[in-house]
Amino acid sequence: MEEISLKTIANRLGISISTVSRALKNHPDIREETKKAVVQLAEELEYEPNHLAFQLLKRKSNAIGVIVPKISYPLYADAISGMEAVAEAEGYQLLICQSNEDYQKEIKQINSLIASRVSGIILSVSAHTTQYDHLLRIQSRNIPFVLFNRDCEQITCSKVLIDNHKAAFEAVRHLVSLGKQRIAFLGGPPHLQISQRREQGYRDALTWAGLVLNEELIQQVEFSKEVIMETISTLLNSPLPPDAILTYSDQIAQRALVMARQRGLRIPQDLALIGFNDEPVDELLEPSLSSIRQPAYEMGTEAARLIFKELNSAKFAYEKIILESRLMPRGSTMG
Amino acid sequence: MEEISLKTIANRLGISISTVSRALKNHPDIREETKKAVVQLAEELEYEPNHLAFQLLKRKSNAIGVIVPKISYPLYADAISGMEAVAEAEGYQLLICQSNEDYQKEIKQINSLIASRVSGIILSVSAHTTQYDHLLRIQSRNIPFVLFNRDCEQITCSKVLIDNHKAAFEAVRHLVSLGKQRIAFLGGPPHLQISQRREQGYRDALTWAGLVLNEELIQQVEFSKEVIMETISTLLNSPLPPDAILTYSDQIAQRALVMARQRGLRIPQDLALIGFNDEPVDELLEPSLSSIRQPAYEMGTEAARLIFKELNSAKFAYEKIILESRLMPRGSTMG
DNA sequence: AACGTTTTCGCAAACCTTTGCAGGAAAATC
DNA sequence: GATTTTCCTGCAAAGGTTTGCGAAAACGTT
Incomplete structure (x- = not known):
């Protein structure tokens, strides 16, 4: 009925929370016997670790924010499909927003993504975006940022485009x-x-x-x-x-x-x-x-890949990928 | 450069964290003068509240999980578009996954959404899903759950379908x-x-x-x-x-x-x-x-609405919405 | 001056997890 | 039997926010 946490398991087994945590991670410090008991009870209770707590600890969520003009434009649907594939392989999830071609909504959604502490943001600007301060704010926070399809020359960041x-x-x-x-x-x-x-x-x-x-x-x-x-x-x-x-x-x-x-x-x-x-x-x-x-799907995969590249390397140079159209x-x- | 939190503001102003928190929420207990100082500094530092911490406190994220077979099917792209509109109005975000018509992937994604402590799950089953234990697990955790478009008779839950x-x-x-x-x-x-x-x-x-x-x-x-x-x-x-x-x-x-x-x-x-x-x-x-x-878009809005309805009422009866096709x-x- | 009231603020707990470090117990060595 | 070593486990802090409760300060009243 109620939420199952490490504490629940620890109390039931009469051991400490940290032991349970380590046991589930197969830490060598823990005795086999203890591990077995913990793992068994965890399965029994259908324990699922709380990502929220973990993310708070690590000071970032395992989510990539995506803002597109409209999800139902086939190009964006395909691109998102590509991003999802890469993100899933990395254990990340996508937070998807649509700006509906509205500049104000774009700003709001960027703020919201920042508040959610997303690990990166992938964006295609709305048709009515003519100022770019909100995009600069992403960069000033050192959040990996990739523009795709709809470019914005005034912003220097990683990009995935066609010519x-x-x-x-x-x-x-x-x-x-x-x-x-x-x-x-x-x-x-x-x-x-x-x-x-x-x-x-x-x-x-x-x-x-x-x-x-x-x-x-x-x-x-x-x-x-x-x-x-x-x-x-x-x-x-x-x-x-x-x-x-x-x-x-x-x-x-x-x-x-x-x-x-x-x-x-x-x-x-x-x-x-x-x-x-x-x-x-x-x-x-x-x-x-x-x-x-x-190459819509590929745009998505490349954009996501750039996010992870930026995320995983200390010093990172912006990359501009020009995909082939035909x-x-x-x-x-x-x- | 570093993360701005309530603590940062509190230290700078020589007041306590809780006062800052209340000031930003315009709590009546706080003096106007204090509020002004807090709000000003918050803007100056571009403070964004950390959703992760809030969500951990409230034991749920402000996200709705969505699993569809493929985002790029126009029907799902439109439905997601509808969900997004409703979610946005409620201050929620969408975590979107695609099962690619794969039963195993569907299971994995449900577990992942549960671990993320989503506030609700909206799903259209994959073409190869023939067992439904994973769906029951959602319900056993009391997570609001809505099936749309692709039904599953064996599961009793809220639904949005056509006839x-x-x-x-x-x-x-x-x-x-x-x-x-x-x-x-x-x-x-x-x-x-x-x-x-x-x-x-x-x-x-x-x-x-x-x-x-x-x-x-x-x-x-x-x-x-x-x-x-x-x-x-x-x-x-x-x-x-x-x-x-x-x-x-x-x-x-x-x-x-x-x-x-x-x-x-x-x-x-x-x-x-x-x-x-x-x-x-x-x-x-x-x-x-x-x-x-x-009515794909409407399916999306209705599905999202059902999630919030279930979320906001203590006792809730499953609802089955049959939309008109034409x-x-x-x-x-x-x- | 004493008391009551109101205004304003801080303490601390809670949410759940990870992890460095310390410590206890048992086993091994001298 | 004393000391060291090894193995296992627990404590506590940290991450950022909200909120009930208590307390201090300011003000008003007699």
Whole structure:
């Protein structure tokens, strides 16, 4: 009924708490006979050591804090999956929070994680985070800290990213090689640096290809479904519509694909499409959607690994891991 | 540099720890002047209360343990999202584990959560869990415990489910109303009771409609993509192929849709399809996929709410919440 | 000045574990 | 029989917080 502690076992056996503790740890100082009795009673009572007390003693919890914009974005779900695998192997657990793209909530959650004395924090900044004092506070407390996917140039810390500039550049190059001339870019939330870098990659690729840079073909969308549809609509209705679109996310590209289909546009002849993230369903669409694959699960494992690396080495240099992304050409570009 | 505790503040101010504690809690016993000094110094030193110590004192952590088969299944990602929202409002955090459909891992994680003294556990059993002693152990410790989505009849506890029998029944009724005669069922992992119940709903609906029950049209698939494709292939290649398929998950139905399309079958005339889960992409497929919507996010919020309800009331009766599922008829059944 | 009341604060216990050190008892050695 | 050695076990501190209770100080009243 009540909580079983070392004390419970000690009292029942008429020995001291420290003996019980050592017996359970198979300490050589303890007589075999005593050990046996202790272990048996512990099993009988279903004793589980109290992590809380241990953590208090060690002044840190065996938990890694994770803050992502939204757990249900497939990329983050996969990344968390990867972190969980590494953490589990190290005997750690994950404390997972979602910022819901809200800057204030991000701050609150960081404070909460600090109060919980997590051993490390892994974070992808929200779309509305423009100040970074709260991130500096993590570092000033010497808590191992890793940024992944959504970077933040102003902060110097370990990072796990892909080369967004290069990924966008190559996507555009692919479109150019197919003879596309009026290539549009549907970017994500403007404050997100990964969105900015993808846009820059897009711009640089156009310049590289000697194509005209048309600002009307560059749009930014937030996450709402309605805004996305409206922006796509405007773009397709313009007097000189694009013949190809590169988007910030698959969510946008998938929607564009359906809307283009409904308008009777031939894909990819009239309009080619490339998305970002390579969600599993991309290959099920008609036509299947070309997309840039990001190693989401691996991002998670690498981020977690960096935390433990920092945790286990006295002096530690920040590490920046750039994982390979890969364009997956499919029906929406290759006819 | 070093850890800031109540003691640090107390020493600096030459007062006792308990006074500092009370001052920060705005206890009426403390003089305004003292409070002001304490609060100011606390802010200056960026004091964050140590949750670990508090939790040890209260003999429980402010965390809810969550075990799901896989975080990256959209249904679980959404459900976790819902739990997180409720937990956050209550000042709690989520400890998230994934069993990866592994029975042994599920046991290990439950023990680990118990050792962490979580305030409650929310669980969806793995596909390979056939014994339930580990779940009983949770209850014998009086830890609030909620099962969601994947039920387990042998355990009496609070639950958040949908009526899987009814959902499958109505899906079949829909297919029958379209004139379908040879309706197949592609079930999930055989040990999962939700899979069994969906199958039973399917069977009962056929009987109700006066249709022949053909065991060859009932197949079970595990989660691997290859097995799914092979099973679908066999089904479509049989001498008397089905004219409709109800599947355990959207993942299966989506794949069936693509394979049928590739074979030149007309959907829904030659083959109608209904999936389970109503994933967002269903409406983007060609034709769009009919599916049974499950309120995943709401399952999460309700499950979390039940934990807190149990946590906050001395005597508590188990509660079983059946949420409404809803058939979303689309192109794969409605031409 | 004596007493009562209120205001303000500190002591100490409790939560559970780990671990350095000391100490007791038995065994071994001289 | 005395001393050393070996083996086993217990004491106590530490980690940070909350809180009941007691006590000191300040104030008010007669």
